[in-house]
Amino acid sequence: MEWLYSDDPIIACSTGQLENTAISVIRASGFDNLSIFQGFFDKNPEEFCPHRTIFCHLFDPANSSLVDQVVCTYFKGPNSYNGENILEISVHGNRFNVSRILSLFTASGRFRKAAPGEFTYRALKNKKLTLSQVEGLDLLLNASSGFALDQGLQVLCGEVNEKYIELQNRYLSLRSNFELNIDFVEDVGEDVADQKFREAFFQFESLVAELYKRVGANTSVLLKPEIVLYGAVNAGKSSLFNELLSTDRSIVSDIKGTTRDYVSEGLSFNSVEYSLIDTAGIRSTENDIESEGIKRGRKKIQNAFYKILVINPFEPPSKVDAIDDPDVVVFTHCDLANHEKEIERSEYKIFPYLKVSLSGPIEPEKSGPIEPEKSGPIEPEKSGPIEPEKSGPIEPKKGGPIEPEKSGPIEPKKSGPIEPAVLTKNQAFMQIMNLVSSKYSALIEDRPLLLERHADLIRTIAQKTDEFGKLLKEHDDLGIISSEINRLGVEVEELIGSLPPDQVLGNIFENFCIGK
């Protein structure tokens, strides 16, 4: 972390170097003036006009040989991304070309290769961005869904950032109006001061409640949502896993999971990138159930965004099945006769479940063909407002078989539960992904805040605000109230930045006629 303390000129490629592209942008930052580029271009860099593009040739200053044709843009600090002088050089995006050009600059001794995030760190340092905004930027750059992308932008410069600033303003107002009650009662009068304070608390409290609604569920799972398959060894997890990944459209990454505990693959559906995880490593043998690998696997299951319990109804229940409540149960081997009877005996039929045949083409059910060309999204059970108190994922609403939308006439109910169709592999994929997608949509409906640090702080602020509200009802000792307001302020400060006493007093002097 040496770079935290240095402000040397730095350089790096800002557009990635994994593959060849038409153009790559190389960015140099932190130089005092453009003379540092003497010898690199066929034009005099000291004459580069700020915020204008300049087409020129790039040379190796050591031997004046031509290296590339480039376009330069000079951003003069402080009017630049990070407040420093920046030169952006658009070069041809061949990977070797980019590396060669970067080496030219670093070899000249005038620039050092930037550490990851160093440009932005300097933006933070120069107060171009707050810490929260940097976190928003990080979210924006690494988002795995449209929702996360939008939110990154909102934290960086949009709605969320404004909410945070508003929260700080309301805290400032709370503090200021409280101080009226101690230092300035003779100036504004006891009743006015008390009323102002209570109003300010109401305003603060309502904004906290609004933000709290957005951190209720365990929202960080939405950042890179994981779909986990678990169940006994022979339940058919791996073949379901492979099935879910079998179509070309779903494979987004060829990087294999590396631990022996589970296998992970990227899977994209409805513009959201999920990780599909097969917890093949978890076995329920008596000996190693508590081993470290198993513990990690259990944790993986418990923290997952979407849990699919895979059960072979013909096998006895396994310990693995009981690790956590599933979002959906997949009963495999439903091409076999008597599977209804076995499912009927399973204790997991209380969860929403699907019946799947993985072994081959299936026979249409007796009870009427449901051969939906596309089974279409199944009607997600209405999830209703998410209860913020729950830390885990939303509860399954009720168990039982999931009825896909039928294209044909509705079968009159006879007796007993509706028997759903046994799904083909392809149908199973659509069905499961629609369920996952519905859960995702339901969860983002309240625009949850994805950044864990922010969510944690808002939970703490909400809890302390709640305690503070209770305290106000029980105590009229302003010393105690003051102490608790400061405790609340500590958290607000961590989210947005500090409020020194002079700012609080300044706010009072601006808004009240103070002074005898």
Add this chain to the structure above:
Amino acid sequence: MFDIVVIGGGHAGVEAAWISQQFGLKVAILSLPGIGLASTPCNPAVGGVGKGQVVREIDALGGLMGRLADLSAIQYRTLNESKGYAVQSTRVQVDKDAYSRNAEKIIAEETTIEVLRDKAVEIDREEGIFNITLESSIKIQSRRVIITAGTFLSGLLHTGEEKTSGGRTGCVPGPGLQALIKEIKLNPLRFKTGTPARLNKNSIDFSVMDPQESDEHSLNFHFAHEPKQRFLEQVSCYLSRTNEDTLGIIRSNKDRSPIFNGQIKGVGPRYCPSIEDKAFRYPDRNSHHVFVEPEGLETDSVYPNGISTSLPKEVQEAFIRTIPGLENAEILVHGYAVEYDVVDTTQLDRALEHTEVPGLFFAGQINGTSGYEEAAGQGLIAGLNASLGLVGRSKLHLKREESYIGVMVEDLVTQKRDEPYRLFTARNERRLFVREDNTFLRMAPYRLSLGLNTNLDQSLSLLVSEYEVVMNLLSSYRYRENQENREHFLTQGYGTFAPNITLSELLKRSFLDPVAVLTNELLRAGIVVDSRVVRTAAISNKYAGYIDRAKIDLDRVDRFENKKIDYTDLLKSSNISTECKQRISEVRPETFGQLKRIQGIRPATLATVAGNFN
């Protein structure tokens, strides 16, 4: 040759000289002819919210102000009385003549301080010795100099179009600060303050105003006085209000107001606005309080608090006479505003010693503060540290977590001020702990470290040890399950009896007044303790949980608060902006907390420094 020469005989100067002579040093006060020591040229009151705490801190450290205030008090009040013990403060109205007379008397009788009624016109420094030339052409020498010149440096008075040089009405002007010492850097802003007209008591109709009587339960400042003893006859203050006529007259004379027509350039305190400020900044408000305060028992002069002004004399007369009860008021002295030079306090260290001119200290209004209490507190710090240096001991720095004086000194030396500075309790992050009632405890360690061999130590130590006994008792005393205790709880209204409840737990019940209950229980047990100790123990016990909890939270954020840093390293660092470096070199922070409070520093520099801790 003097050890210490104090230039200015106001509250800061007297306090500085008083504490210095306790070290057996040879001290002189230079005071302008015609002004009594520790005079009160503005509001004749001592104490107030936040300020009462300062007076008690000064007292517990061996200062004079608490004693003078008690001896001269003619009305007592406990402010914020209904709002909990932590935010209560004492304020007294003083007889201004008695106050100054008492100061003169104590300085003359009880000390070896030499008071020179003369004016310093030049100071230079040679080989660590200050040569001071006085107006009478006498030259004196001193090893240390403390400048406490108030508003007298290049003071300029305004009453309407009239402008006169001087620090106060009817007094000769002092010289410009830079003429005294060339190396001193001034705050680029001149400050301004003002005072209202003084009225003749006999021309006022008090019957239409609301009286405010003296509170007999308020406690004296000086700990060696009987807490509720009164030394002078007690009188009332009166409350009246301005009205639309008053403000109409002021508003129609805007062009004649030195504040609004550009005649005054100095910056006044927003918390203590003139009536012109109120009239123009709050056009919707047409009524403001006017507290009519007697300036003494013998004088006819009263102070109408709330209408300080620099309007022309005839306008002052016209608007004052619109106020109920003041219809026939006779003005004894007209109100005025004063503009004056202040030093750049970021050039001072935490002992209030100038970093460029060793041996030279500054205290009081010249440092840009307002208020007698703030001045006295600084005078004490400057005097103490000048003396400690001379007797070869290390400087005394009060911490902001433990005292209002510490808050003030740190605020002054770490931040450039853009308006006169006053203490508010809002400036203190640990209000629940830094209270009036526990001042003797908070100051005890400092008091002891001073090593002054006076009676003070013994009697203060007695209070501290009594406190410790009572605190032990609170946690060890339990109410056993028996009929007598059950009945006792019932008859005293202590709430439900809980077997084996401790006295400490009982006192924390939110519906009980802890001080009353503890007094009652000690009486029942036949234990005799100083009433102030009872009070402090009961209050400390009640707040203990909250204080601990807040400390944990604040410490989490401020875990580096008291971490020592070397600011010279920061100046060498290449990643800190020139602007930041300049601020750092002016303030010279010694701890991370101080660095944090410098304006315009965070967050990057802080991240840099915090990163270096690990």
